[in-house]
Amino acid sequence: MLKTDLCDLLNIKFPIIQGGMAWVATAELAQAVSNAGGLGVIGCGNAPADVIKEEIRKIKKKTDKPFGVNVMLLSPHVDEIMDMLYEEKVPVITTGAGNPGKYIDRFKGIGTKVIPVVPSVALAKRMEKVGADAVIVEGTEAGGHVGELTTFVLVPQIVDAVNIPVIAAGGIADGRGIVSALSLGAKGVQMGTRFVCSTECIAHENYKNMITKAKDRDAVVTGRKTGHPVRSLKNKFTREFLKLEKKTDDKKELEEFGVGSLKKAAIEGDHRYGSVMAGQVSGLIKDIKSCESIINDIVKEANIVKESLTKI
Incomplete structure (x- = not known):
């Protein structure tokens, strides 16, 4: 019932992506999200390629579902990491802090989807031109590095500006948030803070x-x-x-x-x-539970909200 074009693009059950957070988005968290029907993502941060390769090897042992790796393009190891991701044939790459254009053609050759995080309409349009498969539109509500525009304002503007799938991020942690994002034209959501508060996340x-x-x-x-x-x-x-x-x-x-x-x-x-x-x-999150429970509860709530809206 909660299926969009993003599910077909990434071969996932639900249009939910886990944020690639430095230090805490490890193989343990990513595999739990992927196994629960979303797209789990390993966060590179500034780690060297061999460290990320070990995380990829771990997740491949724990799931046969698609997963992704988030690459910070300002990392001093970015070229080595991209070479390694190509060798490992990672299904999905999300990127932040830069333009992944010079890497995209190479990854298209092996079927890897490249999805940049964007904070503006101009950058979203540029990413579409260089061949990005989708964009993650992150509002200032998000944790970590942020821009100035809010998710609610930014998502529909980018939906109107590009023809590739838009994924909403920032300020989303429950089924109401997902339905709101979809109503703005997004094809899915990315959540970070909600998944930090999961039993599988290694955060202290x-x-x-x-x-x-x-x-x-x-x-x-x-x-x-x-x-x-x-x-x-x-x-x-x-x-x-x-x-x-x-x-x-x-x-x-x-x-x-x-x-x-x-x-x-x-x-x-x-x-x-x-x-x-x-x-x-954060003010909306009151518990710590498994990724499976988080996703199932969110999907259940989203379907209830969608059903109630049809009665208006």
């Missing part, structure tokens, strides 16, 4: 608990002066970062302040002095 329990206890105004943005703003949950780290931004325009100093902060929170569990990257939708 302190990180997960910060999300489930968050309120509506707890997700704030730091690093605007660096040109790479980040949304995370309020804590000692964000307060100190915002104070520093008021005092200095030195991008290097600001960037150095944030180095290693995500790992500190997600892996080491330092929820006070680490960067707890999470979206505004």
